[in-house]
Amino acid sequence: MLASMALFFLSSIYLGKFKFKWFLSSWILFVGFFFILFYFYSSFGVPKMFLGMFVDSLSIVLIMLSCWVSSLMILSSMKILFSKFNSNFFCNMIIFLNLVIILMFVQKNLFLLYIFFESSLIPTLTLILIWGYQPERLQASMYLIIYTVMGALPLLINFLYIYSMNGHLSFFLKWSFPYFNSDISFSVWWFFLMFAFLIKLPIFSVHLWLPKAHVEAPVAGSMILAALLLKLGGYGLLRMVNLVFIINMKIFIFFMSLALVGGLIxxxxxxxxxxxxxxxxxxxxxxxxxxxxxxxxxxxxxxxxxxxxxxxxxxxxxxxxxxxxxxxxxxxxxxxxxxxxxxxxxxxxxxxxxxxxxxxxxxxxxxxxxxxxxxxxxxxxxxxxxxxxxxxxxxxxxxxxxxxxxxxxxxxxxxxxxxxxxxxxxxxxxxxxxxxxxxxxxxxxxxxxx
Structure with a gap:
């Protein structure tokens, strides 16, 4: 894992002047995939920890997926290389975005998870704004920013409130959650805790940014939106559902109904x-x-x-x-x-x-x-x-x-x-x-x- 991250940095910083950087970056991502493959299987399902980070059977699969798809993104964008339209900067953006996504998947602290979760917006916007197809890419970027910020602020406030009650935001320590007099109040608090991840998926009714971003993004932007950025929301949702298990099943049934009816529509x-x-x-x-x-x-x-x-x-x-x-x-x-x-x-x-x-x-x-x-x-x-x-x-x-x-x-x-x-x-x-x-x-x- 550390070796693959070091290779990402070497490719991004020291190889900018070489013409073969484009293909070398793709190969480095493939090499990173095979490095991480050694962590894939754990006989007892025990998470592996290093330098304040950890990988388990959920995060390691998504890390391998991000390396694989990022390499394919570079190979699929050969038109940018041949046209020489900021090809070095494009390659750096792909590697940086892949690194941000990997760092989000290996965090055991919720605040750092939040930082890298929101940081993925910056290189994605850069891909859409610089290499997008039409002038409407400005509108698509605005939709993406508004929807992301709309869910980001309640999530940050909830994390800070949880920290004030527990003194930590680690996955591996025991948590105590706020007490509410009614199930409705607890359900509203739980909803705002999950809202940012539901937007990133996206669930129906907060999905309008996705078609606009896909239509205006270059092929690499569409690939990373579909393959990786949507999975950030799924990963966060899985972590939070396991940590904050809600006893009130009614809100679960409401969101199941909304997701299925929205999927049907x-x-x-x-x-x-x-x-x-x-x-x-x-x-x-x-x-x-x-x-x-x-x-x-x-x-x-x-x-x-x-x-x-x-x-x-x-x-x-x-x-x-x-x-x-x-x-x-x-x-x-x-x-x-x-x-x-x-x-x-x-x-x-x-x-x-x-x-x-x-x-x-x-x-x-x-x-x-x-x-x-x-x-x-x-x-x-x-x-x-x-x-x-x-x-x-x-x-x-x-x-x-x-x-x-x-x-x-x-x-x-x-x-x-x-x-x-x-x-x-x-x-x-x-x-x-x-x-x-x-x-x-x-x-x-x-x-x-x-």
Whole structure:
């Protein structure tokens, strides 16, 4: 772990003048992934501690995911390297953002977790503002700032209040929580403790920043938003649910209902989208909705399924954003109405898109299938009434995934599409490095958050 962090700093500080820094940074992130792999398995599930930080079966999986996806982000942004548009600064931003995310996952102190949780906003905004596509990226950045700050202040106040009562903010020491005369008052306090993480996921009703940020972000920004920044919210939610277990089940059922109904509505919105990136962004709201409902079911199946859903969704959604960017570069438009007939021009890309759409709709043997089965079982254990939104969501996921595939791959070839030039091997490398882990991780899924 320490060696990989040292390599990040060396790449960021001392290698700025070398031309091969771009590819070297990607390889360093891969090397960091294999360094961290040694910490993946613990026979007794005991957290490993070092220098005031710790890793356990939850954080180590997300750290490995962040290194893997960050490396793919650098490989997928070759257009920035060839255009020489602040390529060194772009590479530094990716490495810095990856370092901030890793430092958030290894904290055992809630205040430091809060600092790194909010610090991830700065490099994300930089990616959107400098390398975004359209002038609307300013509006998207403003949405991102407003929603983040709206949840950040109540979270900070709650942490300071907990510190004043306990004298510490460590995960490993016993806590005492404020006493309230009524369940409603305690539920309101608990809600503001979770609100910042629910925004980052995001849960439906505070999700409007996500489609705007995805549409305006470059391909690397979309990949890191879908694969990593959404997982910050899930990680924080898992930690806080385990620390602040609420006895009042009514508020859990309220948020489960909100997450499932919101996921159902966002799945319906997906079918109405004409922008490929907006469709994939709204699908993330639906997937995170079922993940939140599983976490709030207060069962081990729900929490384990939520972690599996976060990892599986990271690969499928990030890969779909990359393919959407490839289609955009070929056709010059993200519109589904214009980008058509790619199966006639690039049948191999059509196969790759079908594979990732099948992962997105949780087709076997992907890890998404296992996660959805675990989540559905845990949610139905709370109330069988949730069967109706779950069944509709499972159907609509398949509908909009196949809608995205058939709308872009079938039909007459648009006059806007350039029929010349095939994809390079690096494009297929990035796609299959999203698809293969989503299949292989099914084999070792019993070691993830056990």
């Amino acid at each position: 966002s799945s319906m919105i997906c079918i109405r989208q004409v922008d490929m990136k907006s469709l994939i962004a709204y699908s993330s709201v639906g997937h995170m909705g079922i993940m939140v409902a599983g976490l709030f079911s207060s069962s081990l199946w729900g929490m384990t399924g939520g972690v599996l859903m976060m990892v599986g969704h990271a690969f499928s959604s990030s890969g779909l954003f990359y393919i959407a960017n490839v289609l955009y570069e070929k056709s010059g438009s993200r519109s589904i109405l214009i980008s058509k007939g790619f199966i006639s021009i690039l049948p191999s890309l059509s196969l790759c898109m079908f594979l990732l759409c099948s992962v997105n709709m949780a087709a076997p043997p992907s890890m998404n299938l296992l996660s959805e089965v675990s989540l559905i079982i845990s949610i139905l254990s709370v109330s069988f009434v949730f069967f109706f939104p779950l069944s509709l969501m499972s159907f609509l996921v398949a509908v909009y995934s196949l809608f995205l595939y058939t709308s872009t791959q079938h039909g007459n070839v648009s006059n806007f599409i350039s029929p010349f030039g095939s994809l390079k091997s690096i494009n297929y490398l990035v796609i299959f490095m999203h698809w293969i882990p989503a299949q292989l991780l099914l084999v070792v899924s019993d070691m993830i958050y056990c």
